[in-house]
Amino acid sequence: xxxxxxxxxxxxxxxxxxxxxxxxxxxxxxxxxxxxxxxxxxxxxxxxxxxxxxxxxxxxxxxxxxxxxxxxxxxxxxxxxxxxxxxxxxxxxxxxxxxxxxxxxxxxxxxxxxxxxxxxxxxxxxxxxxxxxxxxxxxxxxxxxxxxxxxxxxxxxxxxxxxxxxxxxxxxxxxxxxxxxxxxxxxxxxxxxxxxxxxxxxxxxxxxxxxxxxxxxxxxxxxxxxxxxxxxxxxxxxxxxxxxxxxxxxxxxxxxxxxxxxxxxxxxxxxxxxxxxxxxxxxxxxxxxxxxxxxxxxxxxxxxxxxxxxxxxxxxxxxxxxxxxxxxxxxxxxxxxxxxxxxxxxxxxxxxxxxxxxxx
Amino acid sequence: xxxxxxxxxxxxxxxxxxxxxxxxxxxxxxxxxxxxxxxxxxxxxxxxxxxxxxxxxxxxxxxxxxxxxxxxxxxxxxxxxxxxxxxxxxxxxxxxxxxxxxxxxxxxxxxxxxxxxxxxxxxxxxxxxxxxxxxxxxxxxxxxxxxxxxxxxxxxxxxxxxxxxxxxxxxxxxxxxxxxxxxxxxxxxxxxxxxxxxxxxxxxxxxxxxxxxxxxxxxxxxxxxxxxxxxxxxxxxxxxxxxxxxxxxxxxxxxxxxxxxxxxxxxxxxxxxxxxxxxxxxxxxxxxxxxxxxxxxxxxxxxxxxxxxxxxxxxxxxxxxxxxxxxxxxxxxxxxxxxxxxxxxxxxxxxxxxxxxxxxxxxxxxxxxxxxxxxxxxxxxxxxxxxxxxxx
Numbered sequence: 001x002x003x004x005x006x007x008x009x010x011x012x013x014x015x016x017x018x019x020x021x022x023x024x025x026x027x028x029x030x031x032x033x034x035x036x037x038x039x040x041x042x043x044x045x046x047x048x049x050x051x052x053x054x055x056x057x058x059x060x061x062x063x064x065x066x067x068x069x070x071x072x073x074x075x076x077x078x079x080x081x082x083x084x085x086x087x088x089x090x091x092x093x094x095x096x097x098x099x100x101x102x103x104x105x106x107x108x109x110x111x112x113x114x115x116x117x118x119x120x121x122x123x124x125x126x127x128x129x130x131x132x133x134x135x136x137x138x139x140x141x142x143x144x145x146x147x148x149x150x151x152x153x154x155x156x157x158x159x160x161x162x163x164x165x166x167x168x169x170x171x172x173x174x175x176x177x178x179x180x181x182x183x184x185x186x187x188x189x190x191x192x193x194x195x196x197x198x199x200x201x202x203x204x205x206x207x208x209x210x211x212x213x214x215x216x217x218x219x220x221x222x223x224x225x226x227x228x229x230x231x232x233x234x235x236x237x238x239x240x241x242x243x244x245x246x247x248x249x250x251x252x253x254x255x256x257x258x259x260x261x262x263x264x265x266x267x268x269x270x271x272x273x274x275x276x277x278x279x280x281x282x283x284x285x286x287x288x289x290x291x292x293x294x295x296x297x298x299x300x301x302x303x304x305x306x307x308x309x310x311x312x313x314x315x316x317x318x319x320x321x322x323x324x325x326x327x328x329x330x331x332x333x334x335x336x337x338x339x340x341x342x343x344x345x346x347x348x349x350x351x352x353x354x355x356x357x358x359x360x
Numbered sequence: 361x362x363x364x365x366x367x368x369x370x371x372x373x374x375x376x377x378x379x380x381x382x383x384x385x386x387x388x389x390x391x392x393x394x395x396x397x398x399x400x401x402x403x404x405x406x407x408x409x410x411x412x413x414x415x416x417x418x419x420x421x422x423x424x425x426x427x428x429x430x431x432x433x434x435x436x437x438x439x440x441x442x443x444x445x446x447x448x449x450x451x452x453x454x455x456x457x458x459x460x461x462x463x464x465x466x467x468x469x470x471x472x473x474x475x476x477x478x479x480x481x482x483x484x485x486x487x488x489x490x491x492x493x494x495x496x497x498x499x500x501x502x503x504x505x506x507x508x509x510x511x512x513x514x515x516x517x518x519x520x521x522x523x524x525x526x527x528x529x530x531x532x533x534x535x536x537x538x539x540x541x542x543x544x545x546x547x548x549x550x551x552x553x554x555x556x557x558x559x560x561x562x563x564x565x566x567x568x569x570x571x572x573x574x575x576x577x578x579x580x581x582x583x584x585x586x587x588x589x590x591x592x593x594x595x596x597x598x599x600x601x602x603x604x605x606x607x608x609x610x611x612x613x614x615x616x617x618x619x620x621x622x623x624x625x626x627x628x629x630x631x632x633x634x635x636x637x638x639x640x641x642x643x644x645x646x647x648x649x650x651x652x653x654x655x656x657x658x659x660x661x662x663x664x665x666x667x668x669x670x671x672x673x674x675x676x677x678x679x680x681x682x683x684x685x686x687x688x689x690x691x692x693x694x695x696x697x698x699x700x701x702x703x704x705x706x707x708x709x710x711x712x713x714x715x716x717x718x719x720x721x722x723x724x725x726x727x728x729x730x731x732x733x734x735x736x737x738x739x740x741x742x743x744x745x746x747x748x749x750x751x752x
Contacts, residue, residue, distance in 0.1 A: 320531035
């Protein structure tokens with residue numbers, strides 16, 4: 001087990017290094033740097049000025065060196081011009097002698113965002129917290145619902161209940177977030193279509209719409225009315241997939257010998273499902289749920305853009321759309337770590353839940 | 361002229377789709393009549409779920425094919441006074457034409473744009489999936505069959521791409537700065553080579569005992585395939601501009617090519633993993649051992665013994681993956697990446713319509729429902745195929 005863990009961790013670190021290097025390389029291509037120079041200094045710079053700016057800000061070094069600096073493995077660049085020393089780790093007005101030698105993400109220095117004019121670490125912190133709430137609510141809705149649907153439809157394969165629930169789960173996997181979000185807003189949060197105008201006319205609701213079409217206010221205070229639609233939008237897409245996995249696993253368990261034995265022994269159907277089948281049927285969905293996190297990340301980006309909820313996904317879109325290199329790098333580090341850690345947890349959890357799997 | 365009621369709108373829309381109904385009726389009539397002779401495709405007609413799925417898919421395929429007849433307006437023309445107009449409003453000054461499903465925020469016909477969008481999706485999604493399968497098969501077969509360092513390396517690379525959040529990858533690949541650097545085109549250069557390699561290896565492994573025939577076939581594949589390959593990639597004014605325009609037959613607009621490449625790139629690793637898993641399972645079968653004893657080459661065994669026996673799960677996954685590709689294309693459009701903002705594809709129109717969603721819902725709802733029905737059709741089709749192929 002220890003050896004397996006070590007090997008997995010090593011692969012993980014290697015993967016993270018490769019991925020961050022790819023992102024670093026792609027965000028630091030010459031056209032991006034030219035754009036950065038123009039947006040930071042002046043939009044009407046001549047080509048020589050741009051080249052000089054890039055040179056002065058340490059972007060002219062080889063990519064690998066800059067990647068090392070960004071990681072915090074190599075000492076940050078310094079240059080002395082006219083008696084003034086500037087450098088990656090020297091803040092304006094700071095004495096060059098007191099500045100630290102290295103400053104990268106290993107030292108906890110994530111850089112400065114050019115869009116929000118704030119330190120990247122604090123942006124990522126607050127945005128991740130906002131997304132954390134969204135994720136938590138999604139999980140609370142998605143996991144119980146999908147397991148229930150899966151178990152109910154897998155319990156009696158081919159029954160009418162099974163057919164109905166299966167169609168529902170296929171339909172939900174066929175509805176990406178940007179479709180279900182649009183449909184849900186039109187149904188519940190539109191002043192002209194859906195049920196809101198009717199309810200308003202009948203005097204059942206005070207406001208113009210039943211739910212709110214944006215979740216911006218949820219940043220201050222999460223309420224049922226502003227958070228339901230984003231949560232449902234993300235959850236719907238995941239429910240179908242997890243439910244289908246649960247159903248497959250449940251039907252397999254229900255045909256097993258020990259279930260037949262229990263039935264023949266005279267145990268009631270309800271008892272068989274609750275006591276014998278459920279525990280074994282829920283092993284496979286566990287992995288699927290853990291592996292859903294990377295998918296959720298995708299959904300989060302779409303939903304936060306659609307509902308204007310300023311969380312991690314929204315930040316990622318802003319960073320990517322505005323050429324905010326440091327922020328985009330930080331976002332990708334977080335995203336990659338989330339994906340890799342959930343993969344690791346799902347592997348380890350699988351071993352614990354299923355004693356038949358032995359690791360060399 | 362008065363605005364149409366909902367019943368009239370539905371009737372008018374149904375009438376516009378007449379060519380599609382005729383084509384669907386012909387397909388289903390002929391297929392059901394000969395279903396016992398059509399193999400797995402014929403068995404599809406025994407499963408109601410599969411039939412519904414197939415009907416939905418074929419509906420959009422025929423819509424894409426007959427799009428010029430079905431459209432009531434030009435999808436790009438803006439008619440003044442029709443901005444955000446409600447469904448069923450008559451076009452000003454023109455007798456007998458309506459904006460059947462309303463107008464969008466640039467006063468274009470929502471119905472015609474939805475129909476025009478189906479052509480974009482139906483052209484790109486299956487082709488991109490096919491290319492992803494070629495890449496996945498060509499790399500997955502040796503990885504599973506040989507194992508060892510090759511397998512470790514390729515699996516690591518596949519996991520690397522899979523660990524990338526898709527949207528981040530799209531943003532990185534499709535932004536203008538990176539497009540001007542030519543990176544997506546170089547990526548396309550590598551990815552599009554795989555179908556050629558696949559065909560050549562397939563012919564060579566089967567026909568190496570008949571050199572004249574093999575040489576002729578391979579020469580044909582290399583010349584025609586290479587020509588298509590070059591004319592697909594090269595376009596004037598970009599980094600890759602090798603073919604003179606006279607023989608550059610396929611003119612793909614630059615941004616569509618980039619979208620295509622990034623969708624193939626995202627899909628290929630998953631296909632690779634599926635193929636690898638199937639090969640690992642099948643290679644321990646007796647018939648593989650038999651052909652090994654017979655002295656067949658490794659590529660013959662991979663392509664002519666293992667691959668045909670893995671076709672069931674692959675066909676099912678192919679259907680599901682076209683649906684997933686459609687969703688990815690929509691995602692790209694939704695974030696305004698790649699395709700031009702004028703483009704009538706469903707993702708872009710949803711993106712354009714979502715800004716005024718709470719007041720005028722129809723410009724976004726129509727393409728949203730269209731996209732959902734196509735993906736639903738593909739998923740149902742895959743489900744039906746899976747059920748029928750398990751019955752043997």
